[in-house]
Amino acid sequence: MRFLGYTLADPSTPIPPPDPEMFAKMGAFVEEATKAGILLATGGLTPPEEATRVRYTDGQFTVLDGPFSEAKELIGGWALMECRDKAEAIEWTKRFLTIAGEGESTIRQVY
Amino acid sequence: MTGSQTHAAIEAVIRLESARLIAGLARYAGDIGLAEELAQDAVVAALEQWPAEGVPRNPGAWLMTVAKRRAVDQFRRNRELERKYAEIGRALEAEEDDGTAAFDRAVADDIDDDLLRLIFTACHPVLSVQARVALTLRMVGGLTTAEIARAYVVPEPTIAQRIVRAKKTLASARVPFETPDSQERPARLSSVLEVIYLIFNEGYAATAGDDWMRPALCQEAVRLGRVLAQLAPDDPEVHGLVALMEIQASRIQARTGPSGEPILLLDQDRARWDQLLINRGLAALARAEELGGTRGPYGLQAAIAACHARAFRPEETDWPRITALYSVLADVMPSPIVELNRAVAISMAFGPQAGLDLVDQLAAEPSLQDYHLLPSVRGDLLMKLGRPAEAQAEFQRASSLTRNARERELSAERARSASAQPAAPG
Secondary structure (H helix, E strand, O other): OEEEEEEEEOOOOOOOOOOHHHHHHHHHHHHHHHHOOOEEEEEEOOOHHHOEEEEEEOOEEEEEEOOOOOOOEEEEEEEEEEOOOHHHHHHHHHHHHHHHOOOEEEEEEEO | OOHHHHHHHHHHHHHHHHHHHHHHHHHHHOOHHHHHHHHHHHHHHHHHHHHHHOOOOOHHHHHHHHHHHHHHHHHHHOOOOHHHHHHHHHHHHOOOOOHHHHHHHHHHHOHHHHHHHHHHHHOOOOOOHHHHHHHHHHHHOOOOHHHHHHHHOOOHHHHHHHHHHHHHHHHHOOOOOOOOOOOOHHHHHHHHHHHHHHHHHHHHOOOOOOOOHHHHHHHHHHHHHHHHHHHOOOOHHHHHHHHHHHHHHOOHHHOEOOOOOEOOHHHOOHHHOOHHHHHHHHHHHHHHHHOOOOOOHHHHHHHHHHHHHHOOOHHHOOHHHHHHHHHHHHHHOOOHHHHHHHHHHHHHHHOHHHHHHHHHHHOOOHHHOOOOHHHHHHHHHHHHOOOHHHHHHHHHHHHHHOOOHHHHHHHHHHHHHHHOOOOOOO
């Protein structure tokens, strides 16, 4: 089973400055997940201000630059995991959050 | 959290920690059978305590500490088993009391080495192939005995016995808990790769409607391959095997039709091939080639699979390259089945008569007498040469030889099509 994990956050909450110790721990964690053979792909996301939206209505395209007024925005990073079941994906996500800090990650099964 | 959610969460944690726990304990115990028993004791304790207390912050360290305490207790209590536990007891009593610190050090420095030792030991050639498979799935994969039994459609006690006997064989043969030296390594690695690929094929052979454990076996084999590739990154055949499995796995969705009937490679809907897995497979193949592994059997089979994977349509398949690869494979891993596959490739590259000439040379091959794909291939080539009556006979023979109901029906269908065809003129 495959799961996409991603983090949503309130864009008005200031993002804390990058923490070198956290980065090191995150690097070790990515290595651990890769070594366990479950991490298919992972990466970070550029900030919401740099997002661009493409809309298609009435046969017309509209291209909008961020930031957008959302209650929650996709931030931080994403991961594509291949796990035996959802419980396993949840456990990996908990380990991720332990390092990333308090917040909320969503897991969705993908196919 | 609901009760069942908590239980699933606990099981997931235990499964994640299982292999490293056994590997770490084996370093103290010197015997993977004993390590697994100690690990089981710790798991039982976890299943008793965690539902009420919650999963601990560092579950791996918790399990290791409990397992080690049990070993020391056993050593103190069982004088008859003193010889068995002497080594462990002495080693542990000399350890610091703080199991967590010791575990963290192990995690930092040696746990990868221990995991590799565990893999090599579970796949030791002194064990039968069946035993190696069961031991690997249990100790390295973390599958329960019940899950293994279900995947192989045998009773659970059969698997349990197989594992017990395997542990006894390792103990009485005094198989050391270590990675093989450079002289032994190629043969020992070959044994490991054989086990992983066997597990993969057991799952790959499943068709739609089979137990869900079969595709899970496939996924587990690919995962074990990925784990091994991280632990032994300099062995080209490891990357070759991973490449082969990732690419074969990419076709799982396309291999069976709506009624569960098997679909041949050249007839598959390639839009259903998983491009993510294909890319991973091609990347692994590139690593194998970088490491100079162009003549290993898994690397060669992966290179052949890659030729198919790169073709968006069957007509774009690089058959001359596949033919050349099969020639090298026939040299490196001679077998009548490789020759048969080479004949198919030759027929695609140079025409059906060229393929038939090679197939006819294989007709008397003893090991192929009951192999349904021989008449199946011959029938296919005869159809292309406009000889449908002979083709029909071959497909009927293929149908009678296969034990797989869906393949039997596929061959019978091809026989019916052949009987409806007129012969080619001249």
